[in-house]
Amino acid sequence: MGLPEDPLWYKDAIIYQVHVRAFCDTNGDGIGDFRGLTQRLDYLQDLGINALWLMPFFPSPLRDDGYDIADYKSVHPGYGDLDDFKTFLKVAHERGIRVIVEMVLNHTSDQHPWFQESRSSRENPRRDWYVWSDTDAKYRGTRIIFVDSELSNWAWDPISKSYYWHRFFSHQPDLNYDNPGVRDEMWNVMKFWLEIGVDGFRLDAVPYLVEREGTSCENLPETHAVIRELRRRLDGSFPGRMLLAEANQWPANLRPYFGDGDEFHMAFHFPLMPRMFMALKLEDRKPLTEILYQTPEIPEPCQWCLFLRNHDELTLEMVTDLERDYMYEAYAQDKTTRLNLGIRRRLAPLLDNDRRRIELMNGMLMSLPGTPILYYGDEIGMGDNVHLGDRNGVRTPMQWDGGWNAGFSPADPERLYLPLILSPVYGYQAVNVASQKRFGHSLLSWMKRLIRIRKSTSVFGRGSIEFLHPDNHRILAYVRTLDKEAILAVNNLSSSAQAVELDLRRFKGNILIEMSSRNIFPRAGDSPYLLTLGPYQFYWFRLRRI
């Protein structure tokens, strides 16, 4: 099959986020590996996704699930070796699946040799590769991100007898991007993987690269300069490869990460995600449209990345206090599900395992402007385990079938890196790929159809959006347009049936063709177009003048 030649491939992508560790174990050590992932590429191809985002798979003490990297140019032995990765990459490409790897630029593990050298003495050549200080009073205007576990952004190092800067866990010292050696070396790391053939990077925690006194140490111009330098090097040597920004920021602060099309190709739209959940619970489109109105235009080659859930908590950093309180009450009354400023739950449990709401949320994910990302397991409605620490509850093994270890691993169950979900509702015997493959009405089968429809047109990935404003606030309606093609999406955010009148005068003369059934609906005219929708129902209509 191979990969289509298109430098804007990421605009049409449907990305599947997976941790190698969690997908499939072939050597029986209880940990997923690249050989297992390679074996399961048929499944992913069948699902219809065309890009994979791999979470960190590098050697690491795994104190933050691999985001504490100890060696950037190798593969964690638990997941295989570099050759296994290369084989996986080749097979993925053969199936038309691109591969995006995680690149944690901001910090390393405190076990990384660079940090070990840096802390060893103040005279070490790599001393300045990290941010050291004799006092913990610098950069006081900087917020603490992991508020549940860290009291300060500074940590005392007894070896070098000074403080080092860390925006995340204290075992993750921040690299010093004011040092040209750091910038060169990180480019070398990226070049290493690009030469192997990866298609892009998800750059972790990019707002925090550079620190300056008197600022929030986020989104600084110097940070943007670092990114522009990386992008220039990428375009110069590896055209068609992609950079995706993880910057959990408000839209106005996110916009600069696209630069003039010379920084990131894509960025996560963090503020949108919680508002999709909020709109659903409120049964009101206002939170959703409000944030999209606040979302600035981005350069033509750039793209937003949309997601419902990922490996982290459902972050509530980019909402107001009022909205956060509401979200906690609406989605996390059980306080054990709260972590930092967020909610550590998977999609299905968040939505009470309500198939209609799961479908509606995925429908919006696939039809709003941007590239959708699916989190592994959500396509079958996997559950979580809030009793596992940190965010491990949403990182449990993929549930392939109802047999031994859910088909994930031949190991003794006790050896699995995390226990399987065993609850009566979400346990692997109830929720798994094999059983859902057998039925056309399963969530998995429905997701495959949805992805197929999404991929049948470039409008969703590349088209403009125009919101309609029906008086019924429970209806979210918009028209996506690309050249002469137009698609009308109508979503009922309410738990009850709704009638809505849409102003389709601009499309007068077009007939509406419902995209999943290809059924024909009446022609749009001068009168308000009356539609009725069942609870949480959504329609995608192709508008055609015939």
Added chain:
Amino acid sequence: MTEESILTDEFLRQLINVGEADILVGVPTYNNAATVGQVVQTIRAGLLKCFPRERAVIVNADGGSTDGTQDLVRGVSVNDQRYVSDLPALRTLHCISAKYEGGPAAGAALRSILAAAELLRASACAVIAGDSTNLESEWIERLLRPVYRDAIDLVMPLYRRHKFDGLLVRTLIYPMTRALYGKRIKEPYAAEFAFSGRLGSHFLGEEVWQNDAGREGSEICLTVAAMTGEFRLAQTYLGSKSHVDSRSADLVTALRQTVGALFWSLEANLETWSSSHDSHAVPLLNAGPELTVEPLRVNRKRLHRMFCSGVTELDPVLRTTLSAGTLAELQRIAGLAEDDFRYSDELWIRTVYEFAFSYHKSVISRDHILQALAPLYRGKTYTFLIENRDASGEEVDRNVERLCMAFERLKPLLVELWK
């Protein structure tokens, strides 16, 4: 399907877009452009501040305004096209406005609001006058919170008033409702109040709407419905009361809206009022200073003159309305010099009770009966002003309480008349 005949198609269309609501605030209007903008903005602020998570709606029932009142109401909606930067809002706040049929009428407005509340299944509702000039956003919370959070069915306001303001309420409406129905609600006829969806639906289904009392005095009928049913009542202190003086500028109109409705309620609730013997306090949720005593110029002479001429000119009417003894006593005091004039509490109560009975018997046109009460009320007002000329707020309160007790004590007279 009562609602179908109450609400216009346009009203219904707007309600469909609102869907279900937790809280509804109704604003009756008729050419209130001068005040309604501020009123609905204040309501909006109160709702967003106190009920940010609830589904709230402001419903304007308009009597046919031609001054842009409706546009002012609609203009304060909060939706995805209209942000209110200083008022963060989680969800859409619909402000809808529709005309009801038949021209301006307080009863029709309230009925439309009740019908809207029932259709939207609102659990807590408030009515706020569109001509209010000193509404505060805190009033919204004080009125609605007890209904929404504490399952109170009717929350009536207490206002800060001048000791000579609202005398019809203090000398007749309050004492008589209290004596009749045993609940001490000081403002049974208010421009701002809140009620539960349960009470609203109950009242909407009553037959009151088919007669003049319902059409003109629906607010007091709602209070009576709450007093006589299995409903939880409360009072809350709001603050100074101030409205554009249009509702009751004409005394006879005010009497129709209040006394007429109260008299009418006697027929519908005979069993209740005839069997209740004393009164009980209604919980006061917020307290505040109720009476102010600053000097106020009142033309007392005119009141006295109107009483005396009324007793003379309305003699044929009063003969059919009052007992011989009561009429003779009224004629006697009408003959007194102004300095000697005093309309005693007991005589006033006998007058009122006998008027109520005549209203029931319809000895003459009920409207004529109410009109005939006007000069007599002026006489009682005169006496009240004299008696409380130098009284402090507490003393006025005590005097009103004494009058109330007298209404209760003499209630057997009314029962006897009815028998």
